[in-house]
Amino acid sequence: MTAVDEIMSAINDAVTLGRQGDTGAAREQLATLWSGIGANGDPLHRVSLAHFMADLQDHAADALTWDIRALDAADSLTDERARAHHAGLSVRGFYPSLHLNLADNYRRLGAFDTAHQHLEAARARLDDLPEDGYGLGVRAGIANVEAALAGNSTDRLPSHP
Structure with a gap:
């Protein structure tokens, strides 16, 4: 049995909050998580968080910053790490x-x-x-x-x- 990834669960909770219309709270939760993950943290956490954080931004320049972070994280992500989270990911x-x-x-x-x-x-x-x-x-x-x-x-x- 795979252990629950608490960070991915917290990212998903924040994303759900944002999709329910509370984008401010979602951004705040994701920013707090980002502080803990850091720019050199787990690439799966970084790509996921940055990708979703970009979608919550009001201005394209802010979204761009987060999308560049997501792309950077993807460049260091391995299939092995992605599949450890979900078998179907590549x-x-x-x-x-x-x-x-x-x-x-x-x-x-x-x-x-x-x-x-x-x-x-x-x-x-x-x-x-x-x-x-x-x-x-x-x-x-x-x-x-x-x-x-x-x-x-x-x-x-x-x-x-």
């Missing part, structure tokens, strides 16, 4: 979503060329995604960000927090 499967989020942040900041680069990086890794709800959601997100880029829009997309 680090390769993280990258399309991470690059999609970076593309959206850069788009919202008006850095369209950089946004296109990250969108291409997301597209290049689509084969690493399963054909499930997660994979379909990332693919739809890519299409939404691509359409916004085509219109030079910096507006927040309702489909991509």
Whole structure:
């Protein structure tokens, strides 16, 4: 039997709080957890927390900071560590979503060329995604960000927090 990962449980609790509308409390809980994890802590904890913290930010520059932290953590995460948490996880499967989020942040900041680069990086890794709800959601997100880029829009997309 796998031991419960208390940090991942706390991250999930904060994410649930944010999805229920209490983004301030969710950000506060995640910030406290980040202080304990640190910039050199467990890569799975860092990538998960940073990825979700980015989604809770009101400004694209703040989201970008957290999404860069998530990408950095993914670069040091191993499949072995990811699978210790959940047998179906693969680090390769993280990258399309991470690059999609970076593309959206850069788009919202008006850095369209950089946004296109990250969108291409997301597209290049689509084969690493399963054909499930997660994979379909990332693919739809890519299409939404691509359409916004085509219109030079910096507006927040309702489909991509």
